[in-house]
Amino acid sequence: MFEEEIIETNRNYWNEHADLWYGTTALPQYGVRFPTEDDLHLFGDISGKKMLEICCGSGHSLLYNANKGAGELWGIDLSQKQLDNASDLLMKNGYTAKLICSKMEDELNVPKKYFDYVYSIYGIGWTTDLQGTFDKIASYLKKDGTFIFSCIIP
Ligand SMILES: C[S@@+](CC[C@H](N)C(=O)[O-])C[C@H]1O[C@@H](n2cnc3c(N)ncnc32)[C@H](O)[C@@H]1O
Numbered sequence: 001m002f003e004e005e006i007i008e009t010n011r012n013y014w015n016e017h018a019d020l021w022y023g024t025t026a027l028p029q030y031g032v033r034f035p036t037e038d039d040l041h042l043f044g045d046i047s048g049k050k051m052l053e054i055c056c057g058s059g060h061s062l063l064y065n066a067n068k069g070a071g072e073l074w075g076i077d078l079s080q081k082q083l084d085n086a087s088d089l090l091m092k093n094g095y096t097a098k099l100i101c102s103k104m105e106d107e108l109n110v111p112k113k114y115f116d117y118v119y120s121i122y123g124i125g126w127t128t129d130l131q132g133t134f135d136k137i138a139s140y141l142k143k144d145g146t147f148i149f150s151c152i153i154p
Helices: 003-021 060-067 080-092 130-140
Strands: 050-054 072-077 098-101 115-121 141-150
Touching: 003 080, 050 060, 050 130, 060 072, 060 080, 072 080, 080 098, 115 130, 130 141
Parallel strands: 050 072, 050 115, 072 098, 115 141
Antiparallel strands: none
């Protein structure tokens, strides 16, 4: 399958099935039968920090970080339906985030060298260009910024 076909197939799947996965693959969970962020504390103190989530899905990880005092919340996802769910969830809890509908393989419309944390929970494994995605993520991070991700390796 060509890259654009893969992206289109995935976009359609997530637009149609967003509600099925609502809140199921999000912090504090990193994965099935895996220690959680509440056990590992990989993020540390995120008070006031600028956070970008790649493949933010239904927004539950953004909410988790908002409740821990994150300063700025940004999320990107391929699926507008997922972003609509994320926007509703955050709004209902009194938070706002900059949510961008984009594929992670593209140069995102986000500031460079800006984020304290870029993270992704069960998202990175969907990329069609792993090295390109990692290179772009590095460009969004401040010097000494942190990248945290979990994913299924097929
Ligand atoms: C398993 S879900 C995880 C989402 C998130 N952790 C959550 O709690 O909802 C994977 C997400 O990746 C998104 N996705 C898949 N391929 C993508 C791509 N190429 N670029 C950006 N997002 C993508 C899907 O739309 C979906 O929301």
